Structure formats: structure tokens, C-alpha cells
Amino acid sequence: MRAPSEPTPAVELRQERYATMRARASAPRIATFAAIGVLSLAGVRQIVAPPHPLTISREVLVPDSTNQSGADAFAASFARTYLTFSGVDTTAHDNAVASYLAPGVDLGQSVVPSTSISQHVTWTAVAGHSAQGEGEATITVAVALDTDPALRYLAIPIAEGAGGTLAVTALPAFVGPPPLDTADAPSDGEDVSDAGLRAVVQRALASYLRGDNNALAADVVPGVSIPVPAAPLTVTQTQAITQATAGQVIVLLSAHDAYGVTYSLRYQVAVVLRDRWYVAAIDPPKGAP
Numbered sequence: 001m002r003a004p005s006e007p008t009p010a011v012e013l014r015q016e017r018y019a020t021m022r023a024r025a026s027a028p029r030i031a032t033f034a035a036i037g038v039l040s041l042a043g044v045r046q047i048v049a050p051p052h053p054l055t056i057s058r059e060v061l062v063p064d065s066t067n068q069s070g071a072d073a074f075a076a077s078f079a080r081t082y083l084t085f086s087g088v089d090t091t092a093h094d095n096a097v098a099s100y101l102a103p104g105v106d107l108g109q110s111v112v113p114s115t116s117i118s119q120h121v122t123w124t125a126v127a128g129h130s131a132q133g134e135g136e137a138t139i140t141v142a143v144a145l146d147t148d149p150a151l152r153y154l155a156i157p158i159a160e161g162a163g164g165t166l167a168v169t170a171l172p173a174f175v176g177p178p179p180l181d182t183a184d185a186p187s188d189g190e191d192v193s194d195a196g197l198r199a200v201v202q203r204a205l206a207s208y209l210r211g212d213n214n215a216l217a218a219d220v221v222p223g224v225s226i227p228v229p230a231a232p233l234t235v236t237q238t239q240a241i242t243q244a245t246a247g248q249v250i251v252l253l254s255a256h257d258a259y260g261v262t263y264s265l266r267y268q269v270a271v272v273l274r275d276r277w278y279v280a281a282i283d284p285p286k287g288a289p
Contacts, residue, residue, distance in 0.1 A: 071158055074100070074166045075139035076124040079154045082172060083143055084121050087113040102159060102167035110171060120146045127153055128178050135160045140175060153177055188242040188250040198241050200277040201249055201269050208282055209233040209255055221278045233257055239264075247271060247280070 078100045085093040094108045101107060113119070123144035130138040136159045143152045156172045192198055200219050207215035211232040220226055233255040240252040249269050256262040270281040 070164065071137065071139060071160065071166055072126040075141050075156045075158055076126060078156055078168055079124055079141040079143050079172075080121040082107075082111065083145065083152070083154065084119060085111055085113055086118045087115040088118075100168045102169045105167075105169060107168075107171060117147075122146050130155075132157065136169070140178075142177075151177070188240070188252075189244045190242060192241045192243050192249055194277075197249070197271065197277045200279065201241060201251060201271065202235075202238055204279040205238075205251060205253065205267060205269070205282070206235045209235055219279050221272060221274075221280050224280060226279070226282055231257060233263070236262065244268065248284075 078097075081096045081100065090109070090112065093111060097107050097110070121143055125142045126139060127142040128140040130140075132138055136157070138155050138157050140153055140155045143154055145152065153175050154172050155175045156168060157170045158166055159169045160166055192201075204216060204219040207213075207219070208226065208228055209232065211228045213228060216226060216228065234257075235253055235255045237254045238251065239254070240250075242250045244250050247270055249271060251267045251269055252264070253267070254262055254264050268283050269279055270284050272278050272280045
């Protein structure tokens with residue numbers, strides 16, 4: 001038996017004005033053109049009145065003008081050149097020295113060795129500065145020579161020009177060493193009586209000088225790393241442990257190297273008390289907490 005068919009839904013006929021139908025059909029196209037127009041206007045605004053540029057500020061560290069490292073290196077290099085020569089070829093020496101000189105300065109034949117003498121600089125170190133005026137200073141360089149066991153001190157007049165350029169402005173001079181400070185040395189403090197502190201400091205320094213990082217770490221503040229010396233030493237005796245400040249002790253000790261050479265040494269050790277005493281630093285930089 002055939003199932004009755006579903007009734008066909010009635011079709012509703014509705015009258016609508018032609019203008020309304022046309023407007024509905026054109027709506028998507030109008031919206032598209034409107035969006036394009038808005039984007040175009042935004043582009044014109046960017047050209048006519050661009051947004052304010054993004055400014056990123058940062059702190060720039062300018063080197064301190066009192067830093068003498070560049071002039072020091074220049075003075076040491078000049079001292080090495082000036083005091084290294086061969087009696088056979090003085091022209092080469094004059095030419096080498098000339099490369100350090102300010103215009104109009106001539107130091108030719110300022111060093112005249114005998115023909116049988118050659119001399120070489122084996123070591124230099126800056127020993128002092130003396131300001132002579134704006135951009136001018138006399139830098140004294142300590143010089144070791146292969147021909148003389150005594151150090152020479154060479155005072156070199158140097159000027160700094162535009163852009164940090166440097167030049168020797170006159171003849172150098174041999175001078176005496178820096179004056180020795182004759183004031184009494186500051187006291188290292190009273191002897192440390194705390195047995196626990198003494199034990200930790202001695203044990204840590206023995207591990208440190210022996211180059212035993214694992215043993216050293218047991219007495220160092222957790223999270224702190226202390227690099228050990230390249231050449232191991234064995235502590236033979238601790239002469240004194242004194243309290244310099246509340247968080248720093250001074251240790252005087254003797255230690256020998258693998259060749260049996262014994263050294264007397266002094267160490268500043270920063271310490272901190274937590275559940276027990278720990279070492280925070282060995283020979284910390286000046287001013288460190």
C-alpha cells in the first residue's frame with residue numbers, strides 16, 4: 001500500500017518594488033567599494049600626515065676621558081722603540097722613532113750607540129703620569145733592558161690631538177723611580193679566634209691553591225664560582241688569620257710548587273655566616289661587598 005505523499009508546501013507570492021530589489025542586489029558591491037575607499041584614504045593620510053616615528057632611547061656609556069690606557073700603551077711602545085737599537089744600523093732606529101713624533105719634532109741621533117753595542121727592551125710598565133696642560137702629559141715608563149739588571153725610568157712628553165691621536169712632542173728624559181711611601185702599612189686586624197671560621201678559611205685556601213674545585217665548592221657560598229690558579233701549590237703553613245672587616249679576613253701562609261720552591265703569600269678572603277661559615281670570594285676586587 002503506498003504511503004501518502006507529503007503535502008506540497010504552498011508557495012507564497014509577495015510583491016516587491018523593482019528599486020528595492022535592485023538596491024539589495026547592489027549592496028555587496030557597494031560595501032566592497034566603500035572598503036576600498038576607506039583604505040585608500042588611510043594611505044593618503046599616511047603620506048600627507050605620517051604617524052609620529054617610534055623613538056627608542058637607550059643609555060650609551062661614554063668612556064671616561066681620564067682613562068689613560070691608550071696613552072699608556074703608546075708611551076710603552078715608544079719607550080721600547082727608543083731604547084732598542086743596534087750600533088750597526090742607527091738609521092733604522094731613527095726611522096722607527098720618527099713614527100711616534102709630532103710634526104716638527106726631530107729626535108734623529110738622540111741615541112748614538114757605539115758600533116759594538118746592541119740593546120733590547122725586555123719589559124715595560126707605566127710607572128706614573130704628570131699632567132702638563134690640556135691634552136698634554138708626561139708619562140713615565142719603567143723599562144727593563146737585556147744589558148742592565150737595573151730598571152730605567154723614561155719620562156715621555158705626549159700630547160693628545162683631535163680624534164684621540166697621540167704624539168711624542170719632545171725629547172724624553174731618564175728620571176728616578178716613583179717615591180716610596182714611608183707611612184706605616186695599615187694593620188691587618190686582630191687574630192681570628194673563631195675556630196670554625198679558621199677551619200673553613202684554611203681548608204678553602206688549601207683546596208684553592210691545590211686546584212681542587214670539588215673540595216673548594218664545599219666551602220664556598222652555593223652558586224658562587226671561584227676560579228683556581230693555573231699552577232697548583234701545596235700549603236705548608238698558615239702563619240696568621242686576622243679579621244680585616246666584619247666580612248673579610250686576611251690570611252698569611254706559605255706554599256710550595258711542584259719544583260719545591262716555597263712562596264710566602266697573603267690572601268684576602270670574603271666570608272659569610274649562614275648555617276656555618278662560607279667563603280664568598282678570594283682576593284675580591286677593591287670595593288666589592
